[in-house]
Amino acid sequence: MAIDTTPNPSPLAAPRLSTRDKLVLFVLCAAQFMVALDFSVLNVALPALGADLGMSRWALQWAVTAFALPSGGFLLLFGRIGDLYGRRRLFLSGLALFGAASLLAAFAWDPASFLAGRALQGIGAAAIVPTGMSLLTTTFPEGPARDRALGISGTLLSLGFTVGMVAGGVMTDVLGWRSTMGVLALFALIVLPLAPGLLPESRTPERPRLDVPGAVTVTGGLLSVIYALSTAADRGFGHLDVIATLGAGLALLSLFVLVESRTEAPLVSLPMLRRRTVAWGNLAGLVTFSMMSTLVFVLTLYFEETLDLSAFRTGLIFGVAGVLSAVAGAYASKVIGRFGARRTLVGSLVGQGVLTGVLLGVNADVWSVWLATVAVSLACVCHLGVIVSYGLTVTSGVPNEEQGLATGLVTSTQQVGITVGIPLLGVLATTSSDLLTGLHTVLVVETTIVLAAAVLVALGLRSRRTNAKAVPEAAEVEALDAR
Structure with a gap:
């Protein structure tokens, strides 16, 4: 409860x-x-x-x-x-x-x-x-x-x-x-x-x-997975090169977990990954970055190909979103101070998901640009809320000597999120016979994923006192609420 x-x-x-x-x-x-x-x-x-x-x-x-x-x-x-x-x-x-x-x-x-x-x-x-x-x-x-x-x-x-x-x-x-x-x-x-x-x-x-074995396996695994997903955007997931590198990457990452469980000085502390704040915070970060990067990608195609806007005008639309995000960022610490990091994180995810769903109202009418501008700008404001609160969630309570590891996880999540979103979902828009239909498909999938992540993060970060082992983590979550 x-x-x-x-x-x-x-x-x-x-x-x-x-x-x-x-x-x-x-x-x-x-x-x-x-x-x-x-x-x-x-x-x-x-x-x-x-x-x-x-x-x-x-x-x-x-x-x-x-x-x-x-x-x-x-x-x-x-x-x-x-x-x-x-x-x-x-x-x-x-x-x-x-x-x-x-x-x-x-x-x-x-x-x-x-x-x-x-x-x-x-x-x-x-x-x-x-x-x-x-x-x-x-x-x-x-x-x-x-x-x-x-x-x-x-x-x-x-x-x-x-x-x-x-x-x-x-x-x-x-x-x-x-x-x-x-x-x-x-x-x-x-x-x-x-x-x-x-x-x-x-x-x-x-x-x-x-931890040299850990460094080799995790670096090789991440390089292989990112290469496979990036290449899939151009060649498709059925290409032998993509299948081989993706399989090798997943195998290396699995081997990395095994190595880390047996070494005395691991590159990544598995107990840290089992912290609820680290695990659920990074899930929120992965979802917000992958979904927002994909949203920007498919909306760019929509603005320039469906609505026939210039690249400069498209940039200005996202510029409005950036300015509003900057303003929101100036007040982010006050919002977190008022509602707590956990509530801000979950609420921002819900906002991003709902506003992504609002974009389902766009069509080939040029006036849809106004609906898209408002919705994507407010979604970016919520995205900013997730960025700040998930970074705070992951790093809170981590000893100074492990801050590099914690922030490395945060930034790895950001990079992987930015990298995987477009290959996995953008292809739904680019391979569709009609771009607008493909855009709507992407928006439905994105809305579902972001709202589902909000529910999972909310449940995962609940304060629990069911046993003695859970008390320290419950205290961490309560501390996030009190921040």
Whole structure:
């Protein structure tokens, strides 16, 4: 039975951050924004890129996959390396690599050099994201200060994706596709000189050996699964290459679980994965990212092919959603302080699901653009609520020495969610004889999945006191409600 704890009024007071805290937050959030921008800024530039470098339509999908493979595959490994050997050191190394790789991609002279730059960007992002998040959660203590910091970080993550869609079209038209990579190098150049003097070094007090078998199996498994799902978007799930790599990936991930259950210093603590806050929080994150990335993808097709809108006007629609998300992010910590992280998480999932269902009202009439704009904008606001509250849910109560692991799980969930949604559901729209019918099919499936996830998360995060072993976890959930 759920326990309804009345929130303490103190969390409602907005925490006051010192000047140094604000600068630390700026550096960490700017780096996260840069990585989020990279997810979308290149999308509308792909045709111009292909024409310039002589890349076929099939090869162009590797402009995205070359980044997604290493950024998703190495997240857990780099998060743990940061825990053991220094988060700031790895963060700075990743930032420097990301900036250099962006320059390589911007000045690429052929497809191979461009894809090499994108792959190196992905490796840099895999180092930046988990270490940046763990530096944030270890710098700002649990409570209103961390709530506010995570709210700002989540806002910029959502805003970066949206800004990238708008800015990518403008920069490609005015400056050419290379500017979309150049702006990322500029971000790194601004942040890198500030970071060393502001960020504290942070690592575990002990130095256990790195779990090499675990690192090999989980990294290989994630790389194989992400490759298979990304390739399936172009070739279909029946292709031998997709079947083989997907099977190999699932086998490696199964072997990883076996390895982790038998090693003394595991890369991933299985007891942590059994924490209800970690398990159900990450489920919420996986669902919200996979469903929202798919929604943006299918609505982009709908706007440009069914309603015949330009890429720039489509970008502006998502720009409205981004602005509203930014405004919502400014109040996220207050909402969590008032209602608790668990209630905010479940309520935001319900809102995202319901508003996705509202989009079933769109048709080929050009006036549907107004319904779509309002519905997707409000859905993005709810999506932002899920981002902030699920990150808080997963990392709350985790010891500082394991924050890199916890945030690595958070960011792995984000990357996997962004990667798997479009191959799994987008194909329903792209293979349909009528795009509008395909869109409605995707919307029905998405609405069902998001609302089902909301129910499961609500049930999974209920406070239970049925036995002594459940008491610590019940206390964690109650603490989330009281935040």
